[in-house]
Amino acid sequence: MASKYTVNRREFMRMGALGTAALGMGIKPSTAAARPVAPSDKITVGMIGAGARAHQLIETIKRFPEAEVVAVCDAYQGRIERAISRTDGRAKAYKDYREIIQRPDLDVVVISSPDHWHYQHAVDSLNAKKHAYIEKPLTYTIDEGLAIIEAQKKNNVAVQVGSPGPNSILTQKARDMIASGKLGQVTMVRAYMNRNTASGAWIYPIPPDASPQTVDWELFLGSAPKRPYSEERFFRWRCYKDYSGGMSTDLYVHTCTTINYVMNAPMCESAMAMGGLYRWKNSRDVADTINASLKYPEGFLVSLSGTFSNQGGGGSGIQFLGTEGTLILGRTLTFIPENVNEGNGWIVDSWPEKLAKAYYEDPKILAEERPSTRPQGVVARQEVYQSEGQGSILAHFQEFFDAVKNGTPTKEDATVGHHAASCAHMINVALDRGEVVHWDAARDTLAAG
Ligand SMILES: NC(=O)c1ccc[n+]([C@@H]2O[C@H](COP(=O)([O-])OP(=O)(O)OC[C@H]3O[C@@H](n4cnc5c(N)ncnc54)[C@H](O)[C@@H]3O)[C@@H](O)[C@H]2O)c1
Numbered sequence: 169m170a171s172k173y174t175v176n177r178r179e180f181m182r183m184g185a186l187g188t189a190a191l192g193m194g195i196k197p198s199t200a201a202a203r204p205v206a207p208s209d210k211i212t213v214g215m216i217g218a219g220a221r222a223h224q225l226i227e228t229i230k231r232f233p234e235a236e237v238v239a240v241c242d243a244y245q246g247r248i249e250r251a252i253s254r255t256d257g258r259a260k261a262y263k264d265y266r267e268i269i270q271r272p273d274l275d276v277v278v279i280s281s282p283d284h285w286h287y288q289h290a291v292d293s294l295n296a297k298k299h300a301y302i303e304k305p306l307t308y309t310i311d312e313g314l315a316i317i318e319a320q321k322k323n324n325v326a327v328q329v330g331s332p333g334p335n336s337i338l339t340q341k342a343r344d345m346i347a348s349g350k351l352g353q354v355t356m357v358r359a360y361m362n363r364n365t366a367s368g369a370w371i372y373p374i375p376p377d378a379s380p381q382t383v384d385w386e387l388f389l390g391s392a393p394k395r396p397y398s399e400e401r402f403f404r405w406r407c408y409k410d411y412s413g414g415m416s417t418d419l420y421v422h423t424c425t426t427i428n429y430v431m432n433a434p435m436c437e438s439a440m441a442m443g444g445l446y447r448w449k450n451s452r453d454v455a456d457t458i459n460a461s462l463k464y465p466e467g468f469l470v471s472l473s474g475t476f477s478n479q480g481g482g483g484s485g486i487q488f489l490g491t492e493g494t495l496i497l498g499r500t501l502t503f504i505p506e507n508v509n510e511g512n513g514w515i516v517d518s519w520p521e522k523l524a525k526a527y528y529e530d531p532k533i534l535a536e537e538r539p540s541t542r543p544q545g546v547v548a549r550q551e552v553y554q555s556e557g558q559g560s561i562l563a564h565f566q567e568f569f570d571a572v573k574n575g576t577p578t579k580e581d582a583t584v585g586h587h588a589a590s591c592a593h594m595i596n597v598a599l600d601r602g603e604v605v606h607w608d609a610a611r612d613t614l615a616a617g
Pocket of ligand 1: 216217218219220221222241242243244247265279280281282283285303304305330331332387388389390402403405418
């Protein structure tokens with residue numbers, strides 16, 4: 169029988185106080201400071217990229233009375249129109265993000281463009297002294313991360329990268345449990361992320377009005393290799409290496425963000441991976457099945473696996489394996505105590521009979537190897553935690569808006585985002601090279617290979 173607990177955000181924070189252990193496109197950098205936002209002021213938000221995720225985020229932002237979306241740009245006309253109507257006509261439409269970030273009355277940008285654009289959109293926005301919520305993965309290549317970190321520091325603005333996992337109260341509970349020693353020594357983290365639908369494999373429907381008249385193909389391409397107009401590439405860009413790192417940077421980056429946070433381990437030291445394109449062969453040039461391992465200097469391994477051919481076992485989850493228990497983080501958080509028994513019977517049975525008999529008369533050995541002789545109640549029970557109240561995306565934005573107004577920290581600034589994205593990039597580099605790749609912690613980038 170498991171013990172069940174519900175954790176809400178206020179209660180969690182109270183428990184925390186008591187100790188939870190018990191339980192470059194020609195943009196000139198602005199020299200001005202970011203516009204100060206008084207507590208009574210509205211935070212004005214500009215959306216750079218107004219695709220599927222941006223529409224979810226507009227709905228999230230609408231739940232904050234202290235914030236308002238005032239500007240939107242995108243490379244497909246239909247999405248601009250829908251975004252404007254989502255703001256009841258209040259946001260202004262732009263074709264070019266540079267016009268948005270030059271607005272002196274704008275405080276915040278939300279960057280939800282395809283991944284190959286994040287770097288340019290981020291650096292230009294930060295240099296224009298805009299606070300930035302930047303969708304994951306922070307970067308398209310490892311090299312881009314340090315420049316974004318530098319731009320955040322130089323301009324003294326807030327950054328929140330868009331993996332909300334660390335702001336889930338169950339994730340925070342997991343982190344506290346591990347920090348308290350409840351799991352003992354954690355040497356292995358196992359994560360999986362599986363899907364078995366076309367939509368899960370990023371084969372999204374293409375709007376029937378898509379055409380070179382409604383889609384700005386050149387704007388989408390940006391610094392990516394020149395190619396003829398392709399609706400598949402425009403609307404399913406995750407399937408192509410020119411714009412995305414595929415499963416690693418789209419999915420595992422969330423997992424790495426959460427694992428780095430829960431384990432309080434900022435960055436892995438090496439990565440190896442195997443992968444293949446086995447099922448969705450006609451729609452992409454990225455793998456649809458990957459097994460990867462990350463090694464951390466804190467003394468544990470992470471095993472990440474995913475396939476787009478099966479979603480058995482619930483789709484996704486993370487298991488933290490410790491000497492005293494297992495923690496399973498998914499929709500709920502479950503702690504399973506180890507309750508281990510030594511088992512030397514087959515060894516001792518080969519000893520001289522007299523010695524074997526004496527061995528099992530030792531009370532210490534009896535307690536360790538014969539669970540039936542333990543006093544009742546000694547065996548620990550499973551604990552299951554469910555969260556209630558505010559979801560992690562709301563908490564993630566609340567933390568970001570607090571940072572904009574008060575200068576308080578965010579959990580996922582440019583440095584944290586650089587590391588999570590780089591764990592994912594290292595998996596891809598290892599996959600491409602067919603070898604183990606290493607992180608150069610002193611230079612905070614991939615070691616020369
Ligand atoms: N945090 C999450 O759970 C989550 C979920 C989904 C997507 N995302 C991230 O959000 C980002 C967007 O993903 P999506 O699913 O919304 O993709 P999408 O294709 O639906 O949206 C991207 C939009 O960017 C526009 N665009 C392309 N080039 C542009 C440019 N140069 N300037 C302005 N707009 C441009 C496209 O027209 C498109 O509408 C990605 O980085 C993705 O990884 C995060």
